[in-house]
Amino acid sequence: MGKLNEITVVGASLAGLRAVQALRREGFDGEITLVGAETHAPYNRPPLSKSLLRGDDDDVTLPGAEELGDQWLRGRQAVRLDIGGRTVTLDDGTRLGYDGLVIATGARPRRLDGVHTLRTLEDALALRAELASGHEHVLVIGGGFVGGEVASTARQLGRKVTLVDSAPYPMRAGLGEEAARWLAAHHERNGVELVTNVRVTEVRGHQVRLSDGRSISAGLVVGGMGVVPNTEWLDGSGLAVDDGVLCRPTLFARNTADIVAAGDVARWPHGLYDEAMVRIEHWSNANEQGAVAARNLLAGPEHAQPFLDVPNFATHVHGARIQTAGLPHMADEASIVAGSPEDDRFAVAFTRGGVLVGAVAVNSPKDLIKLKRAIAAREAV
Ligand SMILES: Cc1cc2nc3c(=O)[nH]c(=O)nc-3n(C[C@H](O)[C@H](O)[C@H](O)COP(=O)(O)OP(=O)(O)OC[C@H]3O[C@@H](n4cnc5c(N)ncnc54)[C@H](O)[C@@H]3O)c2cc1C
Structure with a gap:
């Protein structure tokens, strides 16, 4: 693929912002257009259920959002993608051409009438x-x-x-x-x-x-009934979609050489898990994938690197820190490898066929770091 001149990023949250930053960091000097349905500067969602909800914190803007300058269309939604014509159509009828496209439209909560949900x-x-x-x-x-x-x-x-x-x-x-x-x-x-x-x-x-x-x-x-990926705007585009945009290991959308996806909307075969198709709804995943997808887009499919990061996640509940690494649900066995639940401090290792595939740590961040490294190295336990 030749040099790219015009890149469109759809979805102006964590993955979209990280994609734009990585493009500039890699020296891309063409035009970038970032399209975001929300009117705010990209912000962090994790505090929405924690400090912001408690009333302790009002500034949730993501670091780096100020770098976006004027290459950013806020409050505008992509409604259609034409792969052949390489255009994205917006809700006001604007058509944006591209020669590289990053899809970072995330996910939205399942809703029930009369019930508050929490995403924005x-x-x-x-x-x-x-x-x-x-x-x-x-x-x-x-x-x-x-x-x-x-x-x-x-x-x-x-x-x-x-x-x-x-x-x-x-x-x-x-x-x-x-x-x-x-x-x-x-x-x-x-x-x-x-x-x-x-x-x-x-x-x-x-x-x-x-x-x-x-x-x-x-x-x-x-x-808090889970989320669904925002892919409706891709209907009829010919892009393969099934619970997310189906990607190759390098985050290139299947059968394309100019479209990548990142964050909660991307589903790809994970190399650490026998190429099982995964879609990860974690902050760190969107944070890393936005950058990797952008770098791969610039490198082109032949030189692109697979996305192999170990998924990881942390939640804070009643003062306890619960972290996970890898994919515990893929395991056929689990055992406590440090501490004990009685002490509110422990770590669990999850194995499949004797190989470490996941870890959970409660108030044991150091154990989680060790286990995460071992998962990346596909260590046997
Ligand atoms: C309340 C809450 C707490 C969380 N806490 C944690 C936590 O503690 N740890 C953790 O790891 N993760 C947490 N997460 C998850 C984490 O925030 C997400 O994984 C992350 O936001 C995903 O980023 P993203 O950029 O892929 O998608 P999103 O953040 O969903 O952003 C997608 C953006 O695309 C826009 N968009 C959608 N469709 C279109 C369209 N057609 N055209 C233009 N724009 C569009 C959306 O409006 C949105 O702004 C939390 C999430 C929530 C909601």
Whole structure:
């Protein structure tokens, strides 16, 4: 592929910003257009369920956002991609040509009528205002990391909290049995009422109906029911999409030589996991992939490098730091390798066929670092 002159980046959040920065760092001196549906400068989402929601922090702007200058179209949405004509059409009819395209449109929360969700700054400010308006009882649907953090923050603010989850223990799929059991007990010790093994069937006003026939009344209902990738604008483009943009190991969209994807929207075969297709919804993934995808776009498919980073993630719940590395859910065995749940400090190693594939650490950051290195090295345990 020849030298690129015009690169369009769609999605102006973490992955999109990191892509633009990497393009400039690599010496790309052509035109970059960054298109973002939101009107804010790119900002950090992790504080939205933590410090910003508590009211401790208002500035969540991502470092580096100031470098964007005027190459940035805010509050504008891409609605169509024409691969053959190499154009992106925006919601106001503008057509942007490109000779390289970065797709970084992220994901949005699953929604239920009458239920607050948390993805954007507006969502967080609205939820913060609701929490401040004195609702005594907060019901959280879904105990994943966003739901767990909202529950934790609401407890810190002195609210009564009920957390409803369809699994026997919140986050069991991502943390494994041992750490998920610990987390459930940790929630309960911190005053969260856990209602597990049930689904929400209906929300009517303040009344939440559950699959076991029970009904719970709460002033504020918040959902953390997972996310779906933002790919509708690619419908009809011919790009392969299935729970995200399907990519090659180098993050080039399948069957293309001029389109890469990065962040929550990208799904690619991970070289550390026998090329299993993965889509990772973590900050560090979007942070690294934005840059790698951009570098690969400049290098072209023949010289591009596979994205092999070990996924990693941290969440903070009632003062505890829970970290994961790799993909624990891919394991066929798990064992505690440091500390113990009774001491609220431990690490779990997850293996598949004897090879380390994942790790979870509770209040044990040093153990997590060691285990993460071992996962990258595909060490046997
Ligand atoms: C409340 C909350 C707390 C979190 N906490 C943590 C945490 O503690 N640790 C962790 O690892 N991760 C956390 N995450 C996840 C992390 O924030 C995401 O993985 C990260 O934001 C993904 O970045 P992204 O750039 O891929 O996508 P996004 O941040 O989703 O950004 C995509 C952007 O593209 C825009 N867009 C979408 N469609 C279009 C279109 N058609 N045209 C133009 N623009 C479009 C969107 O408006 C959005 O601005 C949290 C997320 C949330 C919501």
